[in-house]
Amino acid sequence: MTSETQNAFQQAQKDVQTLVKKPGNDVMLKLYALYKQGSAGDAGTERPGGFDFVGAAKYDAWDALRGKSAEDAQREYVELVKSLQAGG
Template sequence: MTSEPSAAFVQAQQDVQALSKKPGNDVMLRLYALYKQGSVGDAGPDRPGGFDFVGAAKYDAWNTLRGKSPEEAQREYVELVRSLQAGG
């Protein structure tokens, strides 16, 4: 696991809160997954179940990144936020 999040990752977390337009659900799930992988690492073994559809969707998105290094996830998070800021 990474010792310290990069300055760009920390800044991107702030920048995403200031976006003029909220991204769609697919992009929001991708942001969540990259954030969790970049800050925590691989998802745990316990997938939310029952009627926790949002929790299950978040877990599934995060779990797709299993094995990706936190540093790589942070870099992708920063790139995604920058593309959203640019209107992409």
């Protein structure tokens, strides 16, 4: 993983906190999943159950990225944050 990608990923984590408009739930889930895949790798085997609907949705979004490299996930995260900053 290049340090350039890692630096951009860390900066995007800061930038997402300063977005003027909060993204919708679908985009928030994508941001979460890309962040987790880029920082922790594949999702674990313990999917939240019962009435933890938010936890289950987050897990499913993350698990959908299983096998994606951390660097690819970080790049996509950075691109998504940039598009949100541009009003996309």
